[in-house]
Amino acid sequence: MAEVKTERKSKEICLKEVTKKCPKNRPLTDSKHILRKRLPVCQPKRNKDIYVTNKTSFKAQLNKCEKLLDAGEPEVIIHGLGAAINRACNLALQLKENHHGTVDLDINTSTVDIIDDFEPLTDDADYEVNNRQNSAIHIRVFRTALIGTLKYAT
């Protein structure tokens, strides 16, 4: 998960930028532009990766994690970005509590580069890009007591 912070040399090699970068704390609204958020760079999306959002109900996310653990997955990785960090922590802690200490947490934090596009509203304006960073959390929830699959348990 630390790869997120690797240097961005490669970007400079391959891409010639046309749009100018704007100052770091650019106001989000502008008379000439409209903000369009881009999807942040994702971590891998395997079966065990769970990306937490604030829109999905907490219960559903919890159920999803528990199902995965019950199906014999040795570890679940919960990712939370920005405002969802809080919820990711809650989710992990709740899992720990529900499993009575048979799972443990391994917590990593990172910073994610986020790009916002500013789409022009008038003919003479150009696209602008705002690079900002946001913090993210990656919680590895893993079993300490290795019991087999609970698939057939009643």
Place this chain on the structure above:
Amino acid sequence: MDEKKQFDKFLGGEEELPRDVPMLRLVASRASEIAAMNYSIENPQQTKLIFQKLPVHMRRRIMSHNAKRMPRRLREAHTRQMAKSGLPPKNKRPSRKYRRRPRNLLLEYNRRQRDKVWLETHIWHAKRFHMTEKWGYKIPNFPNDRCFRANYRAIAKHCLIQDISYYSCIEITGPLSFLIDTLKRHCNTNELTFGAKVYLSGTREGNLMFYKEDGYPKFPIGNVNFLWKPPDDSLLKTIWIWVHPCFYTDFISAVIASFKFELNSLQTDNMVDISETVVESERNDSKIIAKKKAAVENNCFSKHVEYHNGTNCTMILLNHRLNRFRLCGPLALDIITNALRLPNLELIKELPEQEQSQVKTNVEEETTMEVVEISTEVDTESKESSGTTAKKSWFNEYHRKKENIEYFKVQQELFDVLKDLKSPNQLPPNIVIALTVLDPRFFMPQTRTRSERNNKVSDRIPMPPTLANRSPIWESDVRKFVETNLKSTTQINKLRSKNLVPGVSNDDNYNENIISKIPILLLQRPGCFTDKKCLGFTSAIDIIIPAGWAMPFWLSFILRCARPGGLKESKSIILENLDLNSPNFNSPDTSAYVREALNTKLEMMERYFRYPPNRRVNFVKLGISSPFYCEWKILMREWTDMDDFYVLRNKNLLSHLETSISNRKSMLGKNKNRKGRKFNVQSTITPLDKTLFPDDNCLIPVKISIEKRGCPKNFSVICLPSTDDLKNYENNNNWSGPVQSIQKDPNENKRKLLRRGHLAILKRLRRQRVRRKRKLENRQNILQEKGSDINLVEIMKRVRRKTIKPNRGIIEKQAQVMSSLYLPKCTKVKNSCDREVMGYVVQGDFSFTESKGIGLGYVVLPSLFSLTDKGNNIVLVRNTTTRQYRIARLEILIT
């Protein structure tokens, strides 16, 4: 011992045997008996059919329609009998084997596409999709597997592919300033226009509403996508405009009028020549391919239409010259990068020019005859097209220029970056990426295999690089070359079969020189960007491919587990995304909308009257004045006293409306925020300023989301709630809405009387017919007795034909009258039911993203004022087939 036989007399009877036999009399009487017997054999006087005379164990069901299954001795009589009973002996359907012979199949295909256009992937789709005829095309509507939710899942999590080649491309070339000025008059100048700085470099695709000349805001035509050719040395600029076929003619006539274009007639000859020569060169090869090709080319080239005008502008209609696929969903990039491979430029660059050609020919001779043939084909083609230079494919020719090699390198690097991305949304919005790829048939997996998800974390998100959009696809020569040199799959398979180890296993080892290279364009579509939905939902990649190449590309994407979709999916994407800027969605003020709406009205009316009367919904009783058509004009007249209307597209005004309405929502406190956050909106209330709006006769696009139960359907009405309704809802949160009172149907009795009268008429007519028939039969009998041979049956038939015609007229007239009594002409909308009607839902259904019923609709501006006066954004929605109003929230859609 032999006792003599005794007769009557000797036994004491009275009969006596005569002594002599009168020969003549005996023979005469026997002869008549024999004749009678013969006659009865020839004209059997029995009711049974010959077929029925067979013993049961010999009867077969199939004998009734296949005479050859009868025993041979009965066959003739049987066929005669069948013919007599009115069934003409059926024409034999040609055998399947005969019908499937390539030539016959092709003839059949050509016959079937005489009056409409097939997409290149038509046959593939026709086997798997329900096809509809629309806008002069046969378009896949929805897949036969009926898994509609799976399509949503594909959009959200995997990849949905659609063939949207029915969008037509129009190429306009001319001096930049003239182009921009003329086109600018067709758009809203307050927003981005054709000449916007962001689009001119050709790095991004634009989308805007196209109006009639100086027609903003009242005369829109439809949404178009456009793309400028990247700038080069020439003074003339080129733009491609992609137009939906639904308003294609409107668009073309508007452009012709504003540019003052004139049709140029002398263009097709050159093209036809080429196609002929190709056909000749391939004569040795299987004739079928040649024919197929000729058919394809005739399709493409003969329709080449060019327009010119005095100011050096040219318009070329590139119908069916370019294919366009849309890959929607996060796996789109995975699939594209898996399916496509870039050629290795170094192979060409290393060799000096002459050496290279030598090596190439050597290779060709070594490998197969096939390749030689292909290369000869290449030769003829290049001679035809350029007439001067080398015998090479366009690829080598094109990359002789240094700058083109540079572009290629940039694109190659970009392609590597694409491999690591997880969603098309991670690319800059609307970016254009040009690529040159190898024929994908050489890299197809043997079975359908899911493209591997790349688990690498990429940190490189591309900015729009300036050179990535240079593409040879803009050159018509290159496109033509690529199209005419499409090797058929049979040719490729022959090539494979001649290998030392035949098969597809060593496809990777072919010399790249014999694999065709195709220029393509990738266009990113950003998808959803609001906070309300998942970021990047329905973000897609459009891929533009030269004509003829649709099938290879399509198959290679399908084999990477892209899920195919049709028109229905396009519609559901619009609903989920609330995307009013899609060319597929017609707003009510366009003429395309009126056409479509009238069509659907006719269709739905037909379906309605196919039901038996007691299964028809009585819309009059439900207070629905027009169930199959949105009567905007009447609605507008009732609210504003004005007949014409237009859709408000001014973003500032719309957002002003939006803020003044959405603030009310939170004031009411009904909108419980799940997150428990509190908004301090009370301080930012902006009261609605009605003077800002120039016209009252506007329609406002709105989104309807149901609060409790129910799901809005198409044509459902949006109504203003009464104060009682609001109070009820406030008191009881589970209250799902008022119920419409049953209205009186003034036509009910009329219909009953009319039906009774009609039945009586029918009965009388029937009696007349029977009487007439009986009379004729009597007369026939009399005539027969008299021995005359006048056949009255023929006369009878003629008479019947004459009498039935007016009867049909009576029936049709009755149907018309009845239909007008069932669905009386709409005269009022606003006060057609208990609550005042604000507008209609144009498209409504259950939304998978919001997991409740939502609808896209339009409401009249003054009605919105009265809604804001009530102080909230709650409205009532009622489907056409129910009396139950449902409580819903209204939001303004800012397009």
